[in-house]
Amino acid sequence: MSQIAKTPAPPYYAVIFTSIRTEGDQGYGQMAEQMAALASQQPGFLGVESAREGDGAGITVSYWESLDAIKSWREHSVHQIAQEKGREIWYGSYTTRICKVEREYSF
Amino acid sequence: MSQIAKTPAPPYYAVIFTSIRTEGDQGYGQMAEQMAALASQQPGFLGVESAREGDGAGITVSYWESLDAIKSWREHSVHQIAQEKGREIWYGSYTTRICKVEREYSF
Numbered sequence: 001m002s003q004i005a006k007t008p009a010p011p012y013y014a015v016i017f018t019s020i021r022t023e024g025d026q027g028y029g030q031m032a033e034q035m036a037a038l039a040s041q042q043p044g045f046l047g048v049e050s051a052r053e054g055d056g057a058g059i060t061v062s063y064w065e066s067l068d069a070i071k072s073w074r075e076h077s078v079h080q081i082a083q084e085k086g087r088e089i090w091y092g093s094y095t096t097r098i099c100k101v102e103r104e105y106s107f
Numbered sequence: 108m109s110q111i112a113k114t115p116a117p118p119y120y121a122v123i124f125t126s127i128r129t130e131g132d133q134g135y136g137q138m139a140e141q142m143a144a145l146a147s148q149q150p151g152f153l154g155v156e157s158a159r160e161g162d163g164a165g166i167t168v169s170y171w172e173s174l175d176a177i178k179s180w181r182e183h184s185v186h187q188i189a190q191e192k193g194r195e196i197w198y199g200s201y202t203t204r205i206c207k208v209e210r211e212y213s214f
Contacts, residue, residue: 004125004202014206018111018156049125051158051166059158059166087214095111095213099121099206106202107194
């Protein structure tokens with residue numbers, strides 16, 4: 001992440017994806033870039049922020065116009081394959097939280 | 108962050124704090140530890156997750172039982188001092204988003 005996402009005035013939606021990576025890259029870096037690029041082309045995509053510590057714990061937050069936009073992205077065929085490989089190879093554990101953003105303020 | 112926060116069944120609330128750090132520590136590390144410890148003692152606190160990249164971009168998500176719990180923590184006198192120093196010294200920019208967590212699933 002190099003920048004804070006420029007999101008519109010609330011309400012909109014956020015997907016908080018917190019994960020613990022397994023060791024080694026095993027194609028993860030390439031997949032992560034591809035998924036970020038593909039997500040940004042989906043209808044209703046508003047932005048994404050991501051940070052990962054050296055110990056493998058990371059947080060990615062993507063922002064969306066609606067719950068329908070989130071559902072469509074979750075069910076996207078290419079994203080589905082990445083999700084499967086995520087459970088098989090890349091992630092030791094993860095939690096996904098679907099949220100409605102009610103207020104936002106910046107400095 | 109070493110672990111994913113163990114939160115209860117939704118609904119509950121999340122504060123997504125995305126920030127870009129200024130250069131150098133300048134007391135930031137100590138303050139961050141103190142604030143994490145103090146936050147965890149507040150009524151309605153459910154958990155916290157945090158990750159920062161080497162380039163200074165970071166995401167901290169704290170989880171709370173209610174909007175009132177979030178408001179009380181934001182207005183806590185010691186936290187207020189940290190927020191002021193954050194704007195003066197530690198952060199180049201940040202965005203805070205207050206969210207209602209509607210769904211959660213884990214692997």
